[in-house]
Amino acid sequence: MPDPAYPTPEAAEAAFYAAFEARSLDAMMAVWGRDDSIACIHPLAAPLNGHAAVAAGWHSMFLAAGQFRVQVEVAHEMREADQVIRIVREYLIIGQETEPRPPILATNVYRKETGGWRMMLHHASPLQVGGTPPARTPPVVLH
């Protein structure tokens, strides 16, 4: 596959989610930055660092996954000249289901490299829908 050029962070993000939905490892890895400091965190999983580990993580996920579609909604964005961070909600619709599963929250970091924008970091985590943010520590128990 020729090395694709993504003219904007949005183009890189569209390619990322298209590769995710297509479960295509080649298309997925084409979106990632050339620097080996890239990092990917799948929901609840340990961080994967560098191309080999990031590719192995997607390979396992694609092997395990059935067909699905993903809808992406941008929650927040931080733009700099050479870097954009986008916090998005991912809604997965599995197989023949008609309603999306509870959303996954992802922080996506894109950086401008020679040849275009590429993904540097993807941190995905479950989002508890409809609940209040859980405390990180149990409430104080008064005796």
Add this chain to the structure above:
Amino acid sequence: MPDPAYPTPEAAEAAFYAAFEARSLDAMMAVWGRDDSIACIHPLAAPLNGHAAVAAGWHSMFLAAGQFRVQVEVAHEMREADQVIRIVREYLIIGQETEPRPPILATNVYRKETGGWRMMLHHASPLQVGGTPPARTPPVVLH
């Protein structure tokens, strides 16, 4: 409180976790960048954007929390001249307990501003210990 200057991302990170442990809202908010594009994601919770929302989130958390200590372990780092991203494991030890709770994974983004390094983004999420990374979609069911 005078505006503190953090000479390194590590100093900003140390101040962040000291404020977290001390449950001090003033100390916590001093660590955050002056730009209102800051974002904070507590485990399982929706993203909070801007100073008012980020401060309200920490205020709620500190009100609900009892005493705890936190140990921080760096898993990965991406360094640029004006920005550092650190992926860390947070181990919370609650009250009089002697063993830490299962770790929280956090992506911390620090940026160099006039006056020093400050936090721009904190995305914290549960880390499933000892398990294999969960698939994002159920396995294909063969009929």
